[in-house]
Amino acid sequence: MMEEYIDIRLKIKQFIVILSRICAAFVLIYILWLLCRVFLFDQFVIPTESMSPTLLPGDRVIVDKTIVGARLYSDFDFDPKGGELRSWRVRGMRQMKRNDIVVFNFPHHEGRINFIINNVYAKRCVALPGDTISIEEGYYRNNNHKGVLGLENAQNALHEMTDSMIWRQALYTMPFDGHLSWTIRNMGPLYIPRKGDIIPITAKEACVYRMLLEWETGKKVDFDWNSNTAKINGKEFTSHTFSHNYYFMAGDNVCDSNDSRYWGLVPEEYIVGVVRWVSYSLNKSDGELNKDRVFLSLMDN
Known part of the structure; x- marks a missing residue:
């Protein structure tokens, strides 16, 4: 027993x-x-056709965080309605390149730069800090890049259109000011601020960079086209030293993409990583596996 x-x-x-x-x-x-x-890596789902045909709705993309360095939060008090991002970045293998496909937190909410942790976009980087970007008759032009930016076939289609053929609400771009009248066919030139840049501020710069200036200074920016002046909290200012790097992000589907043309530039701190592969893809219509997109490499796209 x-x-x-x-x-x-x-x-x-x-x-x-x-x-x-x-x-x-x-x-x-x-x-x-x-x-x-x-x-190292994270996975995100593509919900729209803004990057089509490079990325399709239903794609599960693998984002490599080692390329530009992983972003680590120093404050985990995330407000679902948006707030300030407090983070630092591990050293990466290289800097961002033009034409990299990037996942980032959407930076603009209610007319200001605002961080919402679960609101992420995937777009192509077409301009780096220190570049000057423009759109000429539908084509992206960058003063520091001689080759094609984005998807040339889609830009060919936009080039063939006239302004009257484009839905009015989709035609005009940031900063949505009649003194500039920028459109998705003709925009800029727009300088992309780089950390440490000292930029003279007139009414035009205050108009174009208003959200960036307000985010960096925490103060209200106003401008007057008649006097060609800008004010910060009611006090005139003529220059600004930028304290952050910014990027211009664009969808490959240039005729149907909500991107930097409409809402402006992306601060470097908001970048999650570079898209390397599609791990797998489910058709949005029927949920079936798209076998042609299993472990699809995107590094050369």
């Missing part, structure tokens, strides 16, 4: 040891998964 009792206790002890090892293994796997998502 005593031997049976000891045998049962031994089996229970062995079961507890095995169970604890299994639990420890699951905890370790979960920790490794979290570390991978934070420092």
